[in-house]
Amino acid sequence: LVASTTMLLAYAQNGHIEESKKVFEGMPGRDVISWNAMLATFSGAGSLEEMERVFAGMPEPDLVSWTTLLAAYAQSGITIAAKKTFDAMPQLNLVAWNSLLSAYGKGGQIENARSTFEEMPERDLISWNSILGACAQIGHTKEANVVFAEMPRRDLISWTTMLVGYTQQENLAAANRVFQKMPQHDLVSCTTVLAANARNGHLEKSKHLFDQMPQRDVVSWNVLLTMYGEHELADEAKKIFKDMPYHSLASWNSLLSAHLVEGDFYSASQLFSQMPLKD
RNA sequence: AGUAUUGGCUC
Numbered sequence: 001l002v003a004s005t006t007m008l009l010a011y012a013q014n015g016h017i018e019e020s021k022k023v024f025e026g027m028p029g030r031d032v033i034s035w036n037a038m039l040a041t042f043s044g045a046g047s048l049e050e051m052e053r054v055f056a057g058m059p060e061p062d063l064v065s066w067t068t069l070l071a072a073y074a075q076s077g078i079t080i081a082a083k084k085t086f087d088a089m090p091q092l093n094l095v096a097w098n099s100l101l102s103a104y105g106k107g108g109q110i111e112n113a114r115s116t117f118e119e120m121p122e123r124d125l126i127s128w129n130s131i132l133g134a135c136a137q138i139g140h141t142k143e144a145n146v147v148f149a150e151m152p153r154r155d156l157i158s159w160t161t162m163l164v165g166y167t168q169q170e171n172l173a174a175a176n177r178v179f180q181k182m183p184q185h186d187l188v189s190c191t192t193v194l195a196a197n198a199r200n201g202h203l204e205k206s207k208h209l210f211d212q213m214p215q216r217d218v219v220s221w222n223v224l225l226t227m228y229g230e231h232e233l234a235d236e237a238k239k240i241f242k243d244m245p246y247h248s249l250a251s252w253n254s255l256l257s258a259h260l261v262e263g264d265f266y267s268a269s270q271l272f273s274q275m276p277l278k279d
Numbered sequence: 280a281g282u283a284u285u286g287g288c289u290c
Contacts, residue, residue: 002280004281005281006281008281009281009282031281033280033281034281034282035282036283037282039282039283040283062282062283063283064282064283065282065283066283067283068282071283071284093284094284095283096283096284097284098284099283100284101284102284102285105285126284126285127284129285130285131285132285133285133286136286155286156286157285157286158285159286160286160287161285161286163287164286164287187287188286188287189286189287190287191287192286192287192288194288195288198288217287218288219288220288222287222288222289223287223288225288226288227288248289249289250288250290253289253290254289256289
């Protein structure tokens, strides 16, 4: 049972949802963990209806099941459904509160996020990071700064969240300052500061940052690809696309819009027909 | 614990 749950999730990780489903259906028995793994798989794939069907078939959904649902609605931007799920939960824990808080943050409902944050019986670093993200996401950098100063503890995520806030404000100077001030860097923070520079049209600097990065992943490559596309350098974008070790949906979308920006509808439609359903 | 909640690219 443990082995098949692991296998189910391994397929899901690689986007092979159909295989995950087959594993689930062929399981010798099911416990709440394998049910929840199936839920999480559909949640991650954005297959809300299938997820709901699985949930409805569960003999005994637990807190994990409920919060998986809640998070799935949040992810899809259906904040009302997330709140309804929260209200329907037989018990609550910190994860449930955090999930609701994050749902409001993702939905840009800062007031609801704030009142949830005040109302929750306890808060951990995830709660603080979530309210910080809610402020940063809608460009309230002043409020984000207040939260950041008030936080009892900060981690790399807190710092990167601030970085994202300034990036979205197109405040490159502040973004670079935060980046230099943070105690550590990782792949995500490096990619974020790269994106900040790329968005502001600093092509050379961005290329340099990219080359200097200790590690790169598909997102870092995508940032560069998107940057060239937005500056009508479709040939450069195409080169990046060829050079990158693997592609995500975002890579395809970015190259597609690179062609569209240049008005190259022929290349765009050709590329479109080459897009895999799952890459 | 084999499952759920917070940060980066496109949508």
